Amino acid sequence: MRNRWAILAILFVVRLTIAFQFQSVAAVAPLLQQTFGVGLADIGILIGLYFTPGVVLALPGGAIGRMFGDKPTTITALLLMTAGSLVMATTDIWGLQTVGRLTSGAGGVLLTVQLTKMGTDWFAGKEIATAMAIFVNSWPAGVAISLLVLPAIGTASGAGAVFAATGTLSAIGIVLILLYQPPPEVTSSAAGSARLDHLALLAVIVAGMIWGLYNVGFAMIFSFGPSLLAERGWSIAAAGSAISLVMWLSVFSVPLGGYLADRGRPLVVTIAASIAVAALLAWLTRSDAVFLTLVLIGLIGGFPAGPIMSLAARVLAPETRAIGMGVFYTLFYAAMMLGPAIAGRLAKSAGTAAVALDLGALTVLACPPLIWVFERIAPVRSQRARS
Incomplete structure (x- = not known):
């Protein structure tokens, strides 16, 4: 298979499995609290544990992918995700839930790094912002599907069935990734030097900070949004459906943001959207206009994704x-x-999940200054690379 858009479709679906699995805890958080007798702080820790392996595995994960190749690395990652889900599906001990979550997260780390590299291989210099916008769109799509499907599964069959469903989807991803082929030019250049120069390293660090902080803010919506609405008397299913509006609307706003970025003024689009999202996150905790606020977040919040990922x-x-x-x-x-x-800790201390959304507003608001810093570094690095 050599069509780059068909390749992107495969990467999209495989990456969707990560979002679906990540959201499984938050989607049924109230059910987990009842089943295991834990609080919001414990739920917050379990949510965050999915990303914990990334701190130590993301960097060597890139080297692992370079050493063993795209397919072996991604298949191994999907096997880890499947195994972690099975552990969580078959135990009623909270400590083993954390083990399963960490195992799944380790697979998610390896898969995320490798899939991003694979997508960039096919689209670098060729509508990269649009491609990356479509690629990262798999995240809100996966979260939205989980918010709609998993609460119903959990309510009907329990938390174990929820995690069994995530494991099944990861296993399907293994079949899909077998269809992937690398672009010829990447295969021929793979033997080049893998050493980053100082300016490129600094630029990538700043870009990673921007992506991390923006996603923390966005994650507060679907991680603690259901609990916020449950505090207001909403049912688990209704809260999940309402929060999923953000994700479904992002499915349209993310590629639109990438399209606009590829056709000029990506900096303006990203900064303006970030400021708007920060304001809406803060407003969500203080307003009764829940649906309107969620719709606006979904329509605007996807714009920066493609430009930031590029x-x-x-x-x-x-x-x-x-x-x-x-x-x-x-x-x-x-x-x-x-x-x-x-x-989660702040929510526990304050007695409300609203504090988590306020924290998210602050992290998103930190992105525009960092974008300005990146824009000062990247042109200098490009000039030196050409000289």
């Missing part, structure tokens, strides 16, 4: 993409590990 591709050569994406995702996973855990 930042690293601007400073990485084919031979440095694997290690560069490892650095990028190390920062992302560090943010996503700490964000939900801190939010």
Whole structure:
């Protein structure tokens, strides 16, 4: 298979399994609280544990992918995700839930780094923002599907059935990834130097911070949004359906943001959308206009995804993409590990999940200054690379 858009479709579906699995805890958080007798702080930790392996595995994950190849690495990652889900599906001990979550997260880390590198291989310099927007769109799509499907499964059959469903989807991903083929030019350049120069490394670090902080803010919506609405008397299913509006609308706003970025002024689009999302997150906890606020977040919140994800591709050569994406995702996973855990602690102390949404507003608001920093670094690095 050599059609790059068909390849992108495969990567989209396989990456969707990560979002579906990640959201499984938050989607049935009230059910888990009842089943295991835990609180919001414990739920926040369990959510964040999915990203914990990323702090230590993302960087070597890039090297692992470069050493063993795309398919073996992605298949191994999907097997880890499946195994973790099976552990969570078959135990009623909270400690083993954390073991399963960590195992799944380790697979998710390896898969995320490798899939991003594979997508960049096919689209670097060729509508990269649009392609990356479609690629990252698999995340809101996977979350939205989980918010609609998993609460119903959990209510009908219990938490074990929820995690069995995530494991089944990961196993399907193994079949799909067998269809992937790398582009010829990447195969021929794979033997080049994988060493990042200092400016490229700094630029990738800043890009990873931007992506991590933006996603922490967005994650607060679907991680603690259902609990916020449950505090207001909503049922688990109704809360999940309402929050899923953000994800479904993002399915349209994310590729639109990438399309606009590829056709000019990506900086303006990203900064304006980030400020708007921060304001809407803060408003969500203080307003009764829940549906209107969620609709606006969904329509606007997807715009920065493609432009942000394309930042690293601007400073990485084919031979440095694997290690560069490892650095990028190390920062992302560090943010996503700490964000939900801190939010859960703050929510427990304040007695309300609203505090988690306020934290999300602050992390999104931190993105525009970092984007300005990246834009100062990237042109300098490009000029030196040409000289």
